[in-house]
Amino acid sequence: MIDVKFIRENPDAVRASQKGRGEDASIVDQVIASDELRRVAIEKFEKLRAEQNVLSKSVGAAKGDEKIALLENAKKLATAVKEADSKRTEAEEHTKALVMQLSNILDPGAPIGAEADFKVLEHVGTPRKFDFEPKDHVELGKLLGAIDTERGAKVAGSRSYYLTGSGALLEFALVNYAISMAVKAGFVPVIPPVLVNPAAMEGTGFLGQAAENVYRIEKDDVYLVGTSEVPLAAMHMDEILPGDKLPMRYAGYSSCFRREAGTYGKDTRGIIRVHQFDKVEMFSFCHPDQAKEEHARILQWEKEFLNAMEIPYRVIDVASGDLGSSANRKFDCEAWIPTQDAYREVTSTSNCTEFQARRLNIRYKDAEGTKAVATLNGTLVAIPRMIVAILENHQNADGTVNIPKALQPFLGKERFELV
RNA sequence: GGAGGGCUCGCAUAGCGGCCGAGUGCACCGGUCUUGAAAACCGGCAAACGAAAGUUUCGUGGGUUCAAAUCCCACGCCCUCCGCCA
Incomplete structure (x- = not known):
C-alpha cells in the first residue's frame, strides 16, 4: 500500500x-x-x-x-x-x-518493459562443455534413485514427485548448508506455520492478482502459503519494532504450495515447476533508508550460495511489467540448465520498501518517530530447482553426479552413485 | 468434539453506564542524594491522525443508550478439565 x-x-x-x-x-x-x-x-x-x-x-x-x-x-x-x-x-x-489497487512505486533503476525486457546484470561461471550428451534431471533422477515423478503423479497428481534416497539426502544437505550459512550471516532461523489466516495472506499481497495460485482450505478459512515470505512478514504484523534492532533478519525453512494455475503445458516434465516444494527464504525488516543496500546484500548471499554449488548462472534485473505488485525492484538469479540450453530462475529477491509493511501495519520507532519499515525477501535455496541445477551441471557420462565441495561434509561423500 | 474461565497502556492488576483514555505495582527514562552503585525520594512514561483544537483505540465486529472498558449478540484468541490423537 x-x-x-x-x-x-x-x-x-x-x-x-x-x-x-x-x-x-x-x-x-x-x-x-x-x-x-x-x-x-x-x-x-x-x-x-x-x-x-x-x-x-x-x-x-x-x-x-x-x-x-x-x-x-x-x-x-x-x-x-x-x-x-x-x-x-x-x-x-x-x-x-x-x-x-496501486502497485508499489518502481525503483527508477528498474528496467521498463514486459517480461522479456529484463536486463542481464552479470554472468558468473561458464556453462560447461560436455564431451557426451548430457541427460536431463528426470533421467538422472531415475538413474540415481533420487526423483520419482511417476509415483508422484500416481499418488498426488501432476506436478508431484517423490525425492528418494540421494534426492532426499540432497535436500537435507542443501537445507543444512543454507541454514548454517544464514545463521553465520546473522539470520534468525525460523520454521514458520505454512497454514495461515486471511489477514496474513492479504497483508502480504497474495490475495490480489496472485490469488488463483493459492491453495485455500475453505472449511477452516486458512491458506497454504506459497512461500515462507508470508508467515515471516506477518510475524510482526501490527507491531512496532525497536529502531535500533533493525535490520531484523529471518531465514525461514518451509514447504511451499502453489496451484500453478494457468501454467498448463509449461515445464510439465520433471520438477522445475511443482505444486509443493521446500525452500529456505531470507526475510529482512529494515530501515527504509537502508533498503537498497539490504537488497544488494541479500542478492550477494544468493550469489554466494550458487557459487558454493559451483553452478554457472546469470543475474537479471527484472523488468517493470514482470514485478510483483509489492516489489519496487527484483533481481533473479538464473542457473544454467544444460539440457534446456537456457538459464532458468532459481532464486529471486524483491525490495518491497514500505509497501508490504504498510498493509501489515509493521512500523519501527526511533528518535524521529514511528514509521513503516521496509521489507525485503530473497530465496536462499528452492530445493527442486537447485536439485535440477546440481544434477544436470555436475553429471558424469555414466549418469553419476559429483557433489559440490560445500555439500560434501553434509553428505559424507563426493559423488552420487547409480542405484 | 464436550464443559468451564479469561482477554484493560512493556508485564501484573483495579475499574460503580457519565467524575475513565483509564487507578495501582513492577519495569523503563530523567533528576536529587552518593566517590560510584544500590536503596530512598521527586518527576515522566500507551498508540494513531492532526499545525492546533480535537478525534479514534480497553481482543474483533455489530447492537442498546443522549452517553459503553462497563449492558446485549456474534466471532477470534488464550487458559483449565474431559474425550480423541502424532
Whole structure:
C-alpha cells in the first residue's frame, strides 16, 4: 500500500510508475478525488462527535426539565453523528480500496518493459562443455534413485514427485548448508506455520492478482502459503519494532504450495515447476533508508550460495511489467540448465520498501518517530530447482553426479552413485 | 468434539453506564542524594491522525443508550478439565 499522503503530494511519480508497469494510471486521480471527500467526511464527523461529547457530559449533570430539553437535542445530534460516521467509514473504505489497487512505486533503476525486457546484470561461471550428451534431471533422477515423478503423479497428481534416497539426502544437505550459512550471516532461523489466516495472506499481497495460485482450505478459512515470505512478514504484523534492532533478519525453512494455475503445458516434465516444494527464504525488516543496500546484500548471499554449488548462472534485473505488485525492484538469479540450453530462475529477491509493511501495519520507532519499515525477501535455496541445477551441471557420462565441495561434509561423500 | 474461565497502556492488576483514555505495582527514562552503585525520594512514561483544537483505540465486529472498558449478540484468541490423537 502506498502512503496516501505521498500520492497526494507526488501524483505524477505514482502515475509514471503505474504506466511503467503497464498498469492503470487513472487510479491516481480517483484516489486523490476520493481522499479529498474522505478528509471532508472525517472533519465533519469529528466536529459533530466533539459536540456530542460535550453535550453528553452536560446531560449527566443536568436535572429535571433542563435534562429533558438537553436529551431532546442530544437525540437529534446522535442521529447526525451516526450518519456522519457511516459516511466517513464509507469514504475511508472507498479510498483504501482504490489505494490498494496501486502497485508499489518502481525503483527508477528498474528496467521498463514486459517480461522479456529484463536486463542481464552479470554472468558468473561458464556453462560447461560436455564431451557426451548430457541427460536431463528426470533421467538422472531415475538413474540415481533420487526423483520419482511417476509415483508422484500416481499418488498426488501432476506436478508431484517423490525425492528418494540421494534426492532426499540432497535436500537435507542443501537445507543444512543454507541454514548454517544464514545463521553465520546473522539470520534468525525460523520454521514458520505454512497454514495461515486471511489477514496474513492479504497483508502480504497474495490475495490480489496472485490469488488463483493459492491453495485455500475453505472449511477452516486458512491458506497454504506459497512461500515462507508470508508467515515471516506477518510475524510482526501490527507491531512496532525497536529502531535500533533493525535490520531484523529471518531465514525461514518451509514447504511451499502453489496451484500453478494457468501454467498448463509449461515445464510439465520433471520438477522445475511443482505444486509443493521446500525452500529456505531470507526475510529482512529494515530501515527504509537502508533498503537498497539490504537488497544488494541479500542478492550477494544468493550469489554466494550458487557459487558454493559451483553452478554457472546469470543475474537479471527484472523488468517493470514482470514485478510483483509489492516489489519496487527484483533481481533473479538464473542457473544454467544444460539440457534446456537456457538459464532458468532459481532464486529471486524483491525490495518491497514500505509497501508490504504498510498493509501489515509493521512500523519501527526511533528518535524521529514511528514509521513503516521496509521489507525485503530473497530465496536462499528452492530445493527442486537447485536439485535440477546440481544434477544436470555436475553429471558424469555414466549418469553419476559429483557433489559440490560445500555439500560434501553434509553428505559424507563426493559423488552420487547409480542405484 | 464436550464443559468451564479469561482477554484493560512493556508485564501484573483495579475499574460503580457519565467524575475513565483509564487507578495501582513492577519495569523503563530523567533528576536529587552518593566517590560510584544500590536503596530512598521527586518527576515522566500507551498508540494513531492532526499545525492546533480535537478525534479514534480497553481482543474483533455489530447492537442498546443522549452517553459503553462497563449492558446485549456474534466471532477470534488464550487458559483449565474431559474425550480423541502424532
